[in-house]
Amino acid sequence: MEIMRIVVTGPVGAGKSSFIRTISEIEAVDTDRKATDETATLKAKTTVAMDFGRLQFGQNVALHLYGTPGQERFDFMWDILIRKAHAFILLVSSHRPQDFRAARRILAFMRHRSKIPMLIGLSHADNPAAWPMEEILVALGYLSPYNRPPTVTVNALEIPSVAQALTALIEAYAQEQMAELNRLNKDAFI
Amino acid sequence: MKITGYLSEFSLGEIFRFLSQGQKTGRLTIRPMDMGDEISSLPLASEYYTFFHHGNIVTSTTTLDQQELQQLIAKRGWLRIPTIQKISQLCPSKGTLGLCLKTQGALDGEQLKLLFKQQVLTPIPQLFSIKEAWFEFDANYPLPYEEMTGLKAEPMEIALAGLRSLRNWTPLLDKLPLPSSTVISLINRELPYHLNQIEWQVWEHIGDTLSIEQIATTLGRPVVEIQKICFRFMVIGIAEEVAAITTTSDEQPTLRQEVETVPMTGVSHSFLQGLLTFLKGKKNVA
Numbered sequence: 001m002e003i004m005r006i007v008v009t010g011p012v013g014a015g016k017s018s019f020i021r022t023i024s025e026i027e028a029v030d031t032d033r034k035a036t037d038e039t040a041t042l043k044a045k046t047t048v049a050m051d052f053g054r055l056q057f058g059q060n061v062a063l064h065l066y067g068t069p070g071q072e073r074f075d076f077m078w079d080i081l082i083r084k085a086h087a088f089i090l091l092v093s094s095h096r097p098q099d100f101r102a103a104r105r106i107l108a109f110m111r112h113r114s115k116i117p118m119l120i121g122l123s124h125a126d127n128p129a130a131w132p133m134e135e136i137l138v139a140l141g142y143l144s145p146y147n148r149p150p151t152v153t154v155n156a157l158e159i160p161s162v163a164q165a166l167t168a169l170i171e172a173y174a175q176e177q178m179a180e181l182n183r184l185n186k187d188a189f190i
Numbered sequence: 191m192k193i194t195g196y197l198s199e200f201s202l203g204e205i206f207r208f209l210s211q212g213q214k215t216g217r218l219t220i221r222p223m224d225m226g227d228e229i230s231s232l233p234l235a236s237e238y239y240t241f242f243h244h245g246n247i248v249t250s251t252t253t254l255d256q257q258e259l260q261q262l263i264a265k266r267g268w269l270r271i272p273t274i275q276k277i278s279q280l281c282p283s284k285g286t287l288g289l290c291l292k293t294q295g296a297l298d299g300e301q302l303k304l305l306f307k308q309q310v311l312t313p314i315p316q317l318f319s320i321k322e323a324w325f326e327f328d329a330n331y332p333l334p335y336e337e338m339t340g341l342k343a344e345p346m347e348i349a350l351a352g353l354r355s356l357r358n359w360t361p362l363l364d365k366l367p368l369p370s371s372t373v374i375s376l377i378n379r380e381l382p383y384h385l386n387q388i389e390w391q392v393w394e395h396i397g398d399t400l401s402i403e404q405i406a407t408t409l410g411r412p413v414v415e416i417q418k419i420c421f422r423f424m425v426i427g428i429a430e431e432v433a434a435i436t437t438t439s440d441e442q443p444t445l446r447q448e449v450e451t452v453p454m455t456g457v458s459h460s461f462l463q464g465l466l467t468f469l470k471g472k473k474n475v476a
Contacts, residue, residue, distance in 0.1 A: 002457065002458065002461050004457045004461065004465065023472070055465075055468070057464060057465055057468035058464050058468075061461055061464055061465070063465060076435055076436055078435070079435045086456070086457055096199070097193070097195045097199050097200040098195075098198075098199030098200060100200070100204075101204070101365060104430075104431075105431060105433050106433075108430050108431060108432045108433070109432060109433045112374075112432045129194065131193050132191055132193075135191065135193055135208075135212070138208055138211060138212040139204075139208050141211075141430075143211050143212070159472055160472065160473045160474065162472075163469045163470075163472035163473045164473055166469055167466060167469045167470070167473070170462060170465055170466055170469070171466070173457070173462070174459075174462050177456065177457075177459075177462075
């Protein structure tokens with residue numbers, strides 16, 4: 001069985017559980033439990049363990065999606081997930097600048113531990129208070145337009161939108177794989 | 191482009207970093223909802239306007255009548271307002287009033303520096319003491335050349351001054367880097383800002399190995415003090431917080447073992463092709 005593992009991460013309320021639930025062919029493991037602290041004002045439930053979804057698109061081939069816990073105190077799970085993931089998606093709510101700090105923290109955490117390809121998915125982009133994509137990227141620390149991960153808007157409740165986001169990530173993964181192959185070939189010739 | 195929010199969500203330091211690093215031009219409006227403790231060197235106003243040009247602060251006002259700079263000059267007894275208006279007619283319309291008056295010999299460079307200090311360098315750091323405010327940045331608002339001296343200030347310098355003089359950190363406590371995090375440098379050249387003694391001590395200790403807690407222990411300082419200093423570093427863009435992995439929870443040892451045994455290999459080209467084809471079908475789902 002060939003499996004690709006993708007981590008779906010982001011601040012609380014960005015749409016991680018919805019994203020996985022929307023595209024998964026299996027009943028996504030619902031590990032939501034009642035939030036016990038201040039995040040309860042944001043959501044009645046928050047993921048305290050891990051969401052899991054699966055797409056089996058052929059015989060012996062499958063895509064596994066792992067959602068990180070919404071609360072950063074579960075960092076030990078992230079460590080495991082990063083080391084086994086092929087790529088990750090960072091979901092960020094476009095209309096909640098208070099979450100950009102948490103998103104930056106997640107990005108620094110991931111960049112510091114892994115070089116796997118990534119995609120930024122901006123949810124709630126249709127909200128009247130949504131920041132434009134360019135401004136969110138600057139707020140996340142991506143100042144140069146030439147040095148940014150692929151970024152898309154995404155509606156985590158719509159299958160086509162989630163599929164579009166995954167497609168962009170897979171394409172980014174394929175490009176990096178090709179680049180790595182070229183590097184290896186070049187080294188072999190030297 | 192307009193972005194809005196509240197300082198409790200996105201602090202003023204983070205706004206300044208965003209506007210500076212993004213090299214933004216436009217008007218930042220701060221409408222206080224809770225001034226907190228009395229801020230003596232901040233004029234009382236319902237809204238405070240700070241104007242940015244390519245990421246630098248060029249002026250600040252409390253009204254939009256384009257009269258404040260003229261009033262400042264007149265109050266100092268340097269020029270009367272009718273005189274200022276007469277002189278300004280001799281200059282191009284897109285030039286700053288300050289540069290115009292200097293070019294015409296009505297004011298000198300030192301006088302402009304004093305005006306800029308009164309407009310920007312003294313009051314704006316005080317904005318950091320406002321407890322809660324609504325903010326809006328309007329990138330389409332035209333620059334008020336009549337309010338500009340021609341001088342500019344780096345927002346990060348202003349933010350550093352503001353955060354250094356801040357007494358009540360309560361509104362920022364939830365934004366500070368975590369004690370268990372490490373803080374890493376983002377620059378590999380000479381520091382662009384002048385640090386004070388304690389800031390230097392912290393700067394020399396930041397890196398991959400020591401957490402904020404550990405730096406505090408090493409320096410014999412309260413953890414929250416080091417957190418505040420590191421927050422300043424993050425706001426001025428010279429450092430970044432890297433969260434630590436927390437202690438293993440007892441509830442997930444089985445899961446950890448299961449995932450640990452999964453081998454890590456790449457994915458084949460045919461797999462990717464198959465997945466992309468499958469996802470293309472999903473994109474067309476109604």
